[in-house]
Amino acid sequence: MTLLRLFGFGPQGWGGLLLAAALMTVAVTLAALLLGAALGALVAAARLSRRRLWRLLGEAYTTVFRGVPELLVVYVVYFGGSTLVSQIGAWLGGEGFLGLPSFLAGAIAVGVISGAYQAEVYRGAYLSILRGEIEAAKAIGMGGVLRFRRIVVPQVLRFALPGIGNVWQLSLKDSALVSVTGLAELMRMSQVAAGSTHEYFQFYIAGGALYLLMTTLSNRVFGAAESRVARSFRGGIGWQPR
Amino acid sequence: MIDAGFLLGTMRQLLAAVPTTLALFALSVSIGAVIAGLLAWARVGGHPLLDRFARGYIFVFRGSPLLIQMFLIYYGLSQFPAVRHSPAWLVLREPFNCAVISLALCTGGYAAEIFRGGLQAVPHTAIEAARASGMSGLLLFRRIIAPLAARAALPAYSTELVLMVKSTALASLVTVWEVTGVAQRIITHTYRTMEVFLCAAAIYLVLNVALVRLLMLLEWRLSPDLRAPRPLPAA
Numbered sequence: 001m002t003l004l005r006l007f008g009f010g011p012q013g014w015g016g017l018l019l020a021a022a023l024m025t026v027a028v029t030l031a032a033l034l035l036g037a038a039l040g041a042l043v044a045a046a047r048l049s050r051r052r053l054w055r056l057l058g059e060a061y062t063t064v065f066r067g068v069p070e071l072l073v074v075y076v077v078y079f080g081g082s083t084l085v086s087q088i089g090a091w092l093g094g095e096g097f098l099g100l101p102s103f104l105a106g107a108i109a110v111g112v113i114s115g116a117y118q119a120e121v122y123r124g125a126y127l128s129i130l131r132g133e134i135e136a137a138k139a140i141g142m143g144g145v146l147r148f149r150r151i152v153v154p155q156v157l158r159f160a161l162p163g164i165g166n167v168w169q170l171s172l173k174d175s176a177l178v179s180v181t182g183l184a185e186l187m188r189m190s191q192v193a194a195g196s197t198h199e200y201f202q203f204y205i206a207g208g209a210l211y212l213l214m215t216t217l218s219n220r221v222f223g224a225a226e227s228r229v230a231r232s233f234r235g236g237i238g239w240q241p242r
Numbered sequence: 243m244i245d246a247g248f249l250l251g252t253m254r255q256l257l258a259a260v261p262t263t264l265a266l267f268a269l270s271v272s273i274g275a276v277i278a279g280l281l282a283w284a285r286v287g288g289h290p291l292l293d294r295f296a297r298g299y300i301f302v303f304r305g306s307p308l309l310i311q312m313f314l315i316y317y318g319l320s321q322f323p324a325v326r327h328s329p330a331w332l333v334l335r336e337p338f339n340c341a342v343i344s345l346a347l348c349t350g351g352y353a354a355e356i357f358r359g360g361l362q363a364v365p366h367t368a369i370e371a372a373r374a375s376g377m378s379g380l381l382l383f384r385r386i387i388a389p390l391a392a393r394a395a396l397p398a399y400s401t402e403l404v405l406m407v408k409s410t411a412l413a414s415l416v417t418v419w420e421v422t423g424v425a426q427r428i429i430t431h432t433y434r435t436m437e438v439f440l441c442a443a444a445i446y447l448v449l450n451v452a453l454v455r456l457l458m459l460l461e462w463r464l465s466p467d468l469r470a471p472r473p474l475p476a477a
Contacts, residue, residue, distance in 0.1 A: 067404065067450040068443045069411035071422060076443070079435040176307035180415070187310060194317065201318035208306040208314065215305040 006199060007206060014193040014203070021189035022210045028106045028185055029175045033168055035111030040118025047123050058119065065116035070109075070174045077109040078102070078181045106178030106185070114171045121163030125156040158229045165222035169215055176211075186210055245437075252428055252441050259424040260445065266338070266410040266420060270345035271403065277350030282357035296354065303351030309412055312344040316416040341413035345406065352402050360395025361387070393464045400457040404450050411446070421445055 009015045046058030065073065081100035089098045129152065137147045179188035190207030194200040281299060284292035303311065319325050319334055333339045364387050372386045414423030425442040429435050462469075 063451070064443075064447060067408075067447045069408040069422060069446055071411045071414070072425075072439055072443050072446065076436065076439045079439070083436065173307040176309045177412075179309070187307065190310065191313070194313075198321070200321045201314065204310055204314040204318045208302075208310045211306040211310065212302065 003202070006197065006202065014189075014197075017189055018186065018193065018206060018210060021184055021186045022214065024103075024183065025172070025175050025185040025187075025211075026214065028103060028110065028178060028183065029168070029172045031103075031107035032110035032114050032171050032175065033164075035107060036114030036118045036167070036171070039112065039115030040122055043115060043119035044122035044126065047119065048126060062116045062119055065113050070113055071177050071180070073113055074106070074109040074177050074180060077112070078105040081105050081108070102178070102181040102183035105181050106175065106183050110171050110174045110178065113174060114167050117167045117170060118164065121160045121167060122156060124163065125159035126152070128159050129155050158232065161222070161226050161229055165218075165226070168218055168222070172214060172218065173211070248432075248434065249437060249441065252438050255428060256421055256424055256438075256441055256445055259419060259421045260449075262338075262418065263407075263410050263420040263449075266341060266345065266413055266418070267407055269342045270349060270410075271406055273342070273346035274349035274353055274406075277346060278353030278357050281350060281354035282361060285354065285358045286361050300351045300354055303348050304355075308344065308348045308409055309415065311348055312341060312412055312416055315344045316340040337413070337416045337418050341410075341416055341418050345409055345413070348409070349402065349406055352405075353399065356395050356398045356402060357391070359398065360391035360393075363394035364390045389464075393461075396457070396461050396464065400454065400461075403453060403457065407446065407450050407453060 005012055007013060007015045007018075043058045043061050046054040047062070049055055049058070078100060081104075082098065085100050086098045089095075133151055133155075134147065137151045142150065175185060176187035178185055179191065182188065184192075186207055190203045194203035197203070281296045284296035285300075287293070315334075316337060325331060325334065333343075368386055368390060369382070372382050377385060410420055411422040413420050414426060417423070419427070421442050425438045428438050432438070
């Protein structure tokens with residue numbers, strides 16, 4: 001079979017399926033990034049808390065999810081989630097094995113890991129806010145919520161942007177592990193295509209190339225976002241606003 | 243609910259696979275460090291062609307998932323009869339070797355950038371001072387550049403080493419019987435998914451915590467200049 005037919009969009013081509021699978025990879029990574037942002041913010045808050053217990057819990061979370069192989073987290077979420085779903089099914093009168101939808105399992109697993117990394121990013125970003133700004137906000141009478149919304153969040157997001165970019169790249173690559181749950185994302189589709197055509201080399205190269213394309217594109221996007229955000233940073237001595 | 247006998251038996255079987263995991267780690271990290279050293283050299287050496295090659299290598303191996311690299315080497319290369327009939331097949335037919343090669347190639351890309359950062363963190367003044375006192379070439383590298391660069395690169399390299407311990411789990415997907423692979427084998431016999439995976443997770447956690455402690459100790463040993471001086475004995 002010629003390369004054109006193999007990777008084309010015709011009835012025997014895998015081109016369309018691979019592109020759709022790449023979109024699925026992006027979708028699962030986006031869902032994971034959002035979940036990870038929520039978890040990461042909570043864990044960062046716990047690690048910055050004045051209460052010892054919260055700090056310990058936050059530290060335990062980041063240690064565990066950065067110290068255990070991503071593959072194991074995917075397995076535990078997928079099988080553990082499926083056991084839970086089966087049990088709920090049994091209570092409702094159903095029987096047999098019910099699987100956790102693989103998209104959900106993948107997004108949760110990658111999201112939980114990304115949450116551990118994002119927590120560190122947010123914590124670092126929070127610590128780089130100048131104390132004086134918080135004091136100033138207090139001095140002019142801003143309450144906790146208002147101060148958080150107007151002073152803390154905008155700055156944390158700016159400082160955290162490069163870190164979030166790194167976590168996104170990490171999650172994009174971790175999402176390949178979700179293939180073990182059978183979700184038709186890029187890794188899985190490359191495997192299926194390779195297996196059914198016996199052209200392993202070509203399809204893994206093609207899959208890898210699509211991953212490279214995605215990482216390059218997202219690098220561009222984050223780079224543009226960073227330079228946009230950089231306009232609002234304080235400059236050094238002699239710095240003039242443009 | 244908790245079956246202590248089963249957990250104990252599982253733990254014993256999983257611990258028996260720890261040497262395989264450690265072997266994957268040690269071999270791939272050593273080979274990867276050599277690759278990374280060469281790539282970092284190419285990046286800072288100033289030769290445009292070598293620099294471009296190193297950039298390309300780093301881009302490819304850092305930009306795509308390790309799993310697809312591993313599958314490419316294990317399933318992809320064996321597709322070609324030319325590979326199967328070459329002497330390289332003696333190495334490539336073993337899944338363990340394929341796992342080591344792909345882990346090493348991948349960490350080579352990541353560590354190259356870390357090493358380059360370390361090399362560039364060596365202050366020019368230190369090199370000038372060494373040259374002024376007559377050092378050059380290998381002596382300059384061994385006495386001045388290498389120690390300073392290693393100290394600067396160590397924190398980032400520690401993170402990379404922890405990532406590598408975790409990455410060895412992917413070898414289970416190319417049928418290497420390391421900790422994760424053995425965990426899966428136990429599960430296909432017992433169907434007790436959660437207990438087995440949690441035992442495996444605990445093993446990796448202990449390995450990584452031990453590794454981080456060791457590296458922190460090393461970092462402390464290597465930075466006497468950053469420690470507070472010992473208090474002088476009271477006069």
